[in-house]
Amino acid sequence: MSSSRFFSWALKAYLLVFFVYLFLPLVIMAAATFNESRFPTVTPWTGTTLQWFSALWADGGMWSSLANSLLVAVGVLCLALPIGVASALFLTTVEGRGKSFIYALILSPLLTPGVIIGISTLIFWRNWGVNGGIVLTIIAQSAFIAAYVMLMVAARLQRFDRTLERAALDLGASQWQMFRRILLPYLKPAILSAAVLAFLQSLENYNTTLFVAGYDTTLTIYIASKVRTGLTPAVNALALLMILFTVGMAVIYELKRRREAARRLV
C-alpha cells in the first residue's frame, strides 16, 4: 500500500471517528425520545412510543421557561448588539495606550467566570433595588455577549477601506449618512452572524443566569432543576424539536444561498 493511499484511508477513518463522536450522542438522545422508559435512555428499550411529545406538550413549566429564555435572548440582542457594534467602532477610532486599556476592559467579561458575572451583577443591582429576573438576566448576559459581538464586528471593521469613508464625506455625506449608507451595509454580514451567536449564547447560558434569573426560570435552569426532581424523555422531545428546527433553518438558508449564487452566474 503506497503511503498516499494509507494517508487518505487514515483521513477517512479519522473523519468517521470524529463524526461518530460528534453525532452519536445526538442520535442516542433523539432515539431516547421514542423509548417508553421513564428515564431518558435507550437501554433497555422498553417499547416504542410518542407519548413523550404529549408529555412535553402538557409540561407548562417547560413552555413558560422556554418563553422566558426567548424573551431574554431577544433582550440580549437589543442590548448587546448596539453595545458591541459601538465598541468595535470606538476601538477603531481611538489610538495609543487608551486603546489597549479599553480593549481589555471590554473583553474582561469573557475572561471572568460566568458565575462571578452572575453574582456581581446581582449584588450590584440589589443596591439600586433591582432584584433577579428577566431584566437582570438580560443585563448580566449582555455583559459578556457584547464582547463576542465586538470581536466579530471589529474583525470585519479592520478590513474596511477607510478611504470609502473619506469618499462619502467628500461627496457631502454627514457622519450619520456615511454610517448608514456605507459602513453599516459593509458590516451587515458580521452583525448578522454576531446576532446569531449572541442569540445562541443567551439561550444556552446557565451559570450566569442561575444567579440573576430570580423567579423567572429560563429553559436551562428549568431542565437543570428537573435533573434533581426526575428528568423524563419529554426533555429529549424538546431537544429533538430544537435540532429539527435548527437543521431546517440551515437547509433553507443554504438553498436560498445557492439560488442566489446561481442567479449571479446567469
Place this chain on the structure above:
Amino acid sequence: MDGRVSLRQVAMRFGDFTAIQPTSLEIESGEFFSFLGPSGCGKTTLLNMISGFLTPSEGSVAIGGTDMTRVPVNRRPTAMIFQNLALFPLMSVYQNIEFGLEVRGIDRQARRRRADELLELVALGGSGDKPVADLSGGQKQRIAIARALAVEPRVLLLDEPLSALDLKLRQHMRTELKAIQRKTGITFIYITHDQGEALTMSDRVAVMSEGRIQQVADPMTLYRQPKTDFVANFVGENNRFPGRVVAREGGMATLDVGLPAPLTGHAMDPVEPGDEATLYVRPEQWRVGPADDRRLPLGGVIRTEHFEGAWLTLEIALEQGPMIRAHLPHAAAGELEGQFAVGSACRLDYAPNQAVVLAGAEAGQPSEEAIDVAATA
C-alpha cells in the same frame, strides 16, 4: 461658477515636523493645475487642506473668494478622485454616481437624469445598473470621475488617480481627463509624482520639494527655465556643472567648471563674476561629433551606449571632467553609425542659449528618488 483657489500663508505642522512651509498660491478658475513632486514632498497634505480633510496649522484656504479654512470636508464645493478611486463596492454604478446627490436630498428622477448625463460624458452610457466589481480599471476610473462631477464641484481634486493603470491606458486617460476638464470648465487640481502626467495635462505646474513650492510655471517654462536646482534636476534630465562665474555679458554668464574650456549659459539668476553658480545642459542639447572635429570645444570618451527607441543615450566621460548623459536623435545616430562605439573618443558642443545658469554650486545631487522618477517617466 467661481473655482478660484487661494492659499494664503498656509502651513501644516505635525508636532515637530513641518509638512508644509508657509505657502501662498492662487489657482485660477477653470485652470488645470498640478502639484508635482517626489513622495513625501507635501503635495498630498496640500490637497487635503484644500479638500478639508486637514485644517492648516496656519494661514487660510479660500475657494471662489469664500474662506473655507474651518469649513468641514462635507460642506466644501470640492470633490476628490482618490488614488484607489474608492468606489463603493456594494453599490451599482448608478448608486455610486447618485450618492452625492442622494445625501443632498435630491429626488430620484433628477438623480437618475444627472447620472445618465454623466455616464454619457464619460462614454459609459447604459452601464448604470452594473455592479462596480464588474468594471475594468479604465471604466472604474471614469465612474470615479462621474461620481465626483455629479455633485457639481467648483474644484475637482485628483490624487494620483492614474497610477494604478497600465501605461497605454494611463496615456489614454490623460487625454480623456484633459478633454473632460475643457468640457466642464471646472478647476482641476492634480497631484502626481509623474512629470509626464503633469507636463502633458497641466496649464500650470507647481514643483514641490520638502514642503516648499520650488517653482510655479507652465510646463514649457518649467522645462526651459528652471528656477532652482531641484526643478532643473527633477523635471526632465539634466547634466550639472557646478563652478564659478568668470564673465557676464547681457543675459549670458560664462563659468569655469574645471573643464579645458569655459561653459556659457543663460543666466536665470543675477550672478556676477566671482559668484558660485551651476550650469545645466539637457541630454538632448548636446551635439556629438567625431574625435577629429576641432570646432567642437569639449572632448570625451564614450563609456556606454543605450538604444532607447526614438533616441540613443550615450554616457560620455569628459576630459578632466564628470560623466555626462547625451540623447542623440535616432536619425543623427544612424548617420554617424560606427563612430560612436563604446570606448571611442568624441567631441561635444551644446547651444549656450539653451543651457541654464543658476546661482549657487552645492555639490548636491538630486535625491535617488528623483532620479528614479525621472528615469521611469
